[in-house]
Amino acid sequence: MTKFTQELVNGLTQGGLYALVALGYSMVYGVLKLLNFAHGDLYMVGAFVGYFVLQWFGGPTALAVPVPIVLLAMFLLAGGGVGALGVAIERFAYRPLRDAPRIAPLITALGVSFLLENTMLLLFGASYRDYNTSAFISFSTGIHIGALNIDIVRIMVIVLSVALMIGLRLLVSRTQLGRQMRAVASDREAAEMLGINVDYTISATFFLGSALAGIAGVMAGLVFNQIYTLMGFIIGLKAFTAAVVGGIGSIPGAMLGGFLIGIAEAFITGYVSSTYTNLIVFGILIAFMILRPSGLLGRVQLQKV
Amino acid sequence: MATAANRPAGVNGLLKLDEITTYYGQMRILEAISLEVGSGELVCLLGGNASGKSTTLKTVLGIVRPRSGRVLLAGEDVTSWPVPQRIANGIAIVPENRRLFGDMTVRENLELGAVLGDGGTFAEDLGRVHELFPRLHERRNQLAGTLSGGEQQMVAMGRALMSRPRLLLMDEPSMGLSPALVQQNFRIIKEVHESGVSVLMVEQNATMALSIADRGYVLSTGQIVLEGPAPELLKSEDLKRAYLGR
Numbered sequence: 001m002t003k004f005t006q007e008l009v010n011g012l013t014q015g016g017l018y019a020l021v022a023l024g025y026s027m028v029y030g031v032l033k034l035l036n037f038a039h040g041d042l043y044m045v046g047a048f049v050g051y052f053v054l055q056w057f058g059g060p061t062a063l064a065v066p067v068p069i070v071l072l073a074m075f076l077l078a079g080g081g082v083g084a085l086g087v088a089i090e091r092f093a094y095r096p097l098r099d100a101p102r103i104a105p106l107i108t109a110l111g112v113s114f115l116l117e118n119t120m121l122l123l124f125g126a127s128y129r130d131y132n133t134s135a136f137i138s139f140s141t142g143i144h145i146g147a148l149n150i151d152i153v154r155i156m157v158i159v160l161s162v163a164l165m166i167g168l169r170l171l172v173s174r175t176q177l178g179r180q181m182r183a184v185a186s187d188r189e190a191a192e193m194l195g196i197n198v199d200y201t202i203s204a205t206f207f208l209g210s211a212l213a214g215i216a217g218v219m220a221g222l223v224f225n226q227i228y229t230l231m232g233f234i235i236g237l238k239a240f241t242a243a244v245v246g247g248i249g250s251i252p253g254a255m256l257g258g259f260l261i262g263i264a265e266a267f268i269t270g271y272v273s274s275t276y277t278n279l280i281v282f283g284i285l286i287a288f289m290i291l292r293p294s295g296l297l298g299r300v301q302l303q304k305v
Numbered sequence: 306m307a308t309a310a311n312r313p314a315g316v317n318g319l320l321k322l323d324e325i326t327t328y329y330g331q332m333r334i335l336e337a338i339s340l341e342v343g344s345g346e347l348v349c350l351l352g353g354n355a356s357g358k359s360t361t362l363k364t365v366l367g368i369v370r371p372r373s374g375r376v377l378l379a380g381e382d383v384t385s386w387p388v389p390q391r392i393a394n395g396i397a398i399v400p401e402n403r404r405l406f407g408d409m410t411v412r413e414n415l416e417l418g419a420v421l422g423d424g425g426t427f428a429e430d431l432g433r434v435h436e437l438f439p440r441l442h443e444r445r446n447q448l449a450g451t452l453s454g455g456e457q458q459m460v461a462m463g464r465a466l467m468s469r470p471r472l473l474l475m476d477e478p479s480m481g482l483s484p485a486l487v488q489q490n491f492r493i494i495k496e497v498h499e500s501g502v503s504v505l506m507v508e509q510n511a512t513m514a515l516s517i518a519d520r521g522y523v524l525s526t527g528q529i530v531l532e533g534p535a536p537e538l539l540k541s542e543d544l545k546r547a548y549l550g551r
Binding site: 176179180182183186187189190191192193194195196197 | 366368388389392393398400404405406407408409413416417418420421464468
């Protein structure tokens with residue numbers, strides 16, 4: 001039972017990260033019908049922003065200010081910075097191709113992915129960097145019952161990712177910006193005919209989606225410690241899988257898919273073998289694409305004419 | 306053929322298109338179109354498929370930019386204005402096929418019609434729309450895509466009216482509706498018009514449109530081939546000829 005709970009917590013932690021990244025995938029797909037393959041790399045950039053903010057405050061072993069302030073600064077700067085980067089990518093790489101055939105922005109997205117990875121490689125090298133979280137957050141705080149260990153960082157990651165998802169859900173369902181985002185996703189020209197500023201709405205969507213990926217990158221650094229310039233590639237694919245499983249374009253779907261994939265991975269790793277984790281996860285992707293391409297919560301669109 | 310002299314005297318132009326020429330790429334869609342909608346008028350723009358009717362409406366709204374010519378709203382040159390600015394100055398459209406946001410509620414669709422407002426008059430505007438279409442109040446939390454065709458048309462009308470237009474553009478209001486619903490729909494358009502909104506309506510159903518319109522224009526392959534008061538056009542042999550092709 002302890003092992004089960006432990007794996008469940010691991011799954012929820014990883015799943016929260018997948019869900020945050022999958023949300024950006026799904027939101028961008030919603031408004032542009034574009035699979036933004038550069039999205040995983042935004043997560044990597046976020047991890048690096050968090051790392052450098054940590055160094056700027058004196059580094060993990062010699063922090064100049066209280067830990068909560070450092071964490072807040074890491075999350076805010078990674079979220080804001082990566083959000084702004086996402087807006088710039090849309091403005092300069094995707095907007096000029098908005099009326100082009102869909103394959104053109106798709107290939108451009110792959111190009112942006114390579115550009116981000118290699119720019120970061122050029123700037124910061126190929127070596128792993130270490131958040132060294134245990135030097136400033138004691139892993140002995142948290143929930144410890146017998147052999148079960150749920151450290152404070154994992155609790156924070158799970159709570160924060162759920163809180164961000166609830167916040168996003170409220171924004172999309174309750175606010176005027178959220179309605180505009182849904183309107184643009186559902187029929188861009190009709191939205192334009194009502195006077196909705198389509199460019200602004202798409203920029204806002206990129207900002208939100210990218211900011212979530214940036215924050216997820218910081219969380220990954222805190223939980224797993226090691227960060228490197230190619231860390232966005234595999235999570236990009238996993239988050240894409242999560243978005244497809246949940247139903248691409250659907251926000252609750254991305255959340256559900258993220259947690260399902262994270263938990264599935266943890267149980268496969270814990271009870272079967274980590275060797276088979278990726279095999280099974282991408283097997284799930286293929287199975288969904290064949291058997292249920294609209295995903296668990298995606299709806300088949302019916303149009304009345 | 307009717308000429309400008311047939312136009313009722315004293316029409317003060319709320320909307321005026323002056324020699325509008327529009328291209329889609331290399332293809333000329335509109336050729337030197339000039340037309341006018343007076344304050345308080347209901348004007349219909351008739352013509353067959355691909356005659357440029359929808360493009361004319363999109364040019365008025367600003368979705369399509371003309372290559373040459375001017376769009377005047379209440380005497381002001383709005384040719385270079387973006388869509389939101391035109392809507393804020395009193396133009397609204399009920400698009401062809403309604404184009405509702407089907408997976409959003411009736412209420413949300415109406416809220417999106419007021420997207421440019423500051424919210425100050427929202428309750429009042431919503432009240433006015435609900436008064437005109439009580440059905441929309443009953444169905445406010447239902448997804449727009451699940452409504453009947455007639456109800457969807459009401460949502461599309463209500464959504465356009467939320468921005469308090471002076472000029473309502475209607476693109477093919479009879480399309481896809483049963484004859485009974487077309488009748489009902491035209492009654493509603495007439496009612497909205499009588500409440501003081503000027504209307505420019507594009508329609509294929511010429512007899513129906515002319516029965517409620519003050520004046521009409523007939524488009525054929527991007528040119529205005531006929532214009533005049535509605536009663537005269539209804540009797541006109543030229544209208545039949547223009548429709549059936551010369």
